[in-house]
Amino acid sequence: xxxxxxxxxxxxxxxxxxxxxxxxxxxxxxxxxxxxxxxxxxxxxxxxxxxxxxxxxxxxxxxxxxxxxxxxxxxxxxxxxxxxxxxxxxxxxxxxxxxxxxxxxxxxxxxxxxxxxxxxxxxxxxxxxxxxxxxxxxxxxxxxxxxxxxxxxxxxxxxxx
Numbered sequence: 001x002x003x004x005x006x007x008x009x010x011x012x013x014x015x016x017x018x019x020x021x022x023x024x025x026x027x028x029x030x031x032x033x034x035x036x037x038x039x040x041x042x043x044x045x046x047x048x049x050x051x052x053x054x055x056x057x058x059x060x061x062x063x064x065x066x067x068x069x070x071x072x073x074x075x076x077x078x079x080x081x082x083x084x085x086x087x088x089x090x091x092x093x094x095x096x097x098x099x100x101x102x103x104x105x106x107x108x109x110x111x112x113x114x115x116x117x118x119x120x121x122x123x124x125x126x127x128x129x130x131x132x133x134x135x136x137x138x139x140x141x142x143x144x145x146x147x148x149x150x151x152x153x154x155x156x157x158x159x160x161x
Contacts, residue, residue: 032098034058037065043148045070045141050078052114054098061145064152065159068143069096069103069126071114079117080134080141081126084154085110088124092160096126127154 037058045057045068054071067083088094088107096103102111103126110124118128135142 032056040145042145043068043143045078045080045143047078047137047139047141052101054096054103054114056083059148061148061152064155066148066151066155067095067158068129068148069117070141071117073115073117075115078136078141079114079119080129080143081117082129082151082154084127084158086121086123086125086127089127089154090157092157095159127151 033053034056035058037060039060040062043057043059045055049055050070050072052072052074054069057068057070059066059068068080069083070078070080073079083095085094085096085105085107088105091107093107095106096112097106098104099111102113103117104111105124108124112125117126118130119125121128121130129143129147133143133147135144
């Protein structure tokens with residue numbers, strides 16, 4: 001009995017160390033990271049902070065809440081998209097959460113690999129932010145307030161309903 005108690009204690013201690021370790025040393029695969037919101041200005045993403053785990057950037061544009069996601073694809077490129085589904089956005093639940101190594105639409109359940117972000121327009125995919133709609137340097141990706149303003153309509157019912 002004493003040996004069993006020691007094994008249970010060891011399991012609990014190991015689990016606690018794993019949880020604390022992931023909190024101390026960075027996010028784990030599939031963890032949803034949301035940055036602090038910005039309002040009525042350009043969104044500037046630091047390339048150095050983007051990893052294979054999606055980062056979500058909330059932006060408030062003239063009272064409408066939008067969200068941009070950025071992720072490093074397997075080929076090393078940084079991909080960006082609006083965090084809403086090109087088909088499901090009107091439902092209010094057409095947004096993505098990362099589960100493991102994929103993004104999952106919270107309305108239809110479709111799953112997308114990181115390599116699919118910012119690749120195609122149309123269909124049930126995250127709304128891409130293509131190169132023509134952002135400024136990319138070695139250190140930053142900037143999405144202009146004007147372009148964010150153009151996207152307000154697809155966020156009218158976002159995270160509602």
